[in-house]
Amino acid sequence: MNIHTEILGNLHDPEWADKVRRTEIETVGLDQWTAQKSRFVARSDRDREYAVALRRHTQLLDGDILEYSPETGRTVVVRIRLSDVLVADLSALCAHEPETIVRIAFELGHAVGNQHWPAVVRGTKVYIPLTVDRKVMDSVMRTHHIEYVDYSFQPGEEVIPYLAPHEIRRLFGGTGPDADVHHHHEHTHAHAH
Numbered sequence: 001m002n003i004h005t006e007i008l009g010n011l012h013d014p015e016w017a018d019k020v021r022r023t024e025i026e027t028v029g030l031d032q033w034t035a036q037k038s039r040f041v042a043r044s045d046r047d048r049e050y051a052v053a054l055r056r057h058t059q060l061l062d063g064d065i066l067e068y069s070p071e072t073g074r075t076v077v078v079r080i081r082l083s084d085v086l087v088a089d090l091s092a093l094c095a096h097e098p099e100t101i102v103r104i105a106f107e108l109g110h111a112v113g114n115q116h117w118p119a120v121v122r123g124t125k126v127y128i129p130l131t132v133d134r135k136v137m138d139s140v141m142r143t144h145h146i147e148y149v150d151y152s153f154q155p156g157e158e159v160i161p162y163l164a165p166h167e168i169r170r171l172f173g174g175t176g177p178d179a180d181v182h183h184h185h186e187h188t189h190a191h192a193h
Contacts, residue, residue: 001041003051004066011063011077020068020075027079028066032156032172035060035080050076082156082172083130086137091124092148104148111144120167127159129171 009016038054067076
């Protein structure tokens with residue numbers, strides 16, 4: 001089994017998207033937690049195993065290319081499945097007096113902060129990635145029962161369009177489609193930093 005020690009490029013780069021168009025794409029599906037690791041073994045959709053051993057602090061991104069072989073007409077691409085996100089909606093608070101808004105916002109901040117959950121605030125919504133089991137997060141929210149705050153769990157893919165790249169990195173650790181703005185791995189293609 002080959003050990004992949006570097007990322008060749010990313011499908012979100014137009015140059016690479018054009019190159020791989022003429023090859024068969026083999027996908028290595030990872031959850032967002034495995035994608036944070038620099039060393040792992042994963043199976044592809046063709047039931048082949050791929051060993052990955054990247055430099056420390058290298059961040060895999062959705063669409064990263066592990067292998068590209070125009071001779072054999074094959075490309076191996078990483079696809080990252082995003083976890084759900086707890087979305088707390090505070091829009092019902094807007095109709096209340098400032099003292100109530102401050103109190104409720106503080107209560108929510110205390111509940112989330114006490115769990116050490118990262119969060120992103122966008123408009124009247126607070127996005128919190130699943131850092132523990134969904135049942136645990138649901139239990140914490142029900143236990144605190146913060147008035148005027150509705151919450152639901154939404155797929156990460158549905159939340160991404162509403163977020164800026166730095167917010168995507170905060171929620172998903174660089175796994176979103178636009179997260180390649182500040183790569184931590186070195187690419188040989190044009191937009192490497």
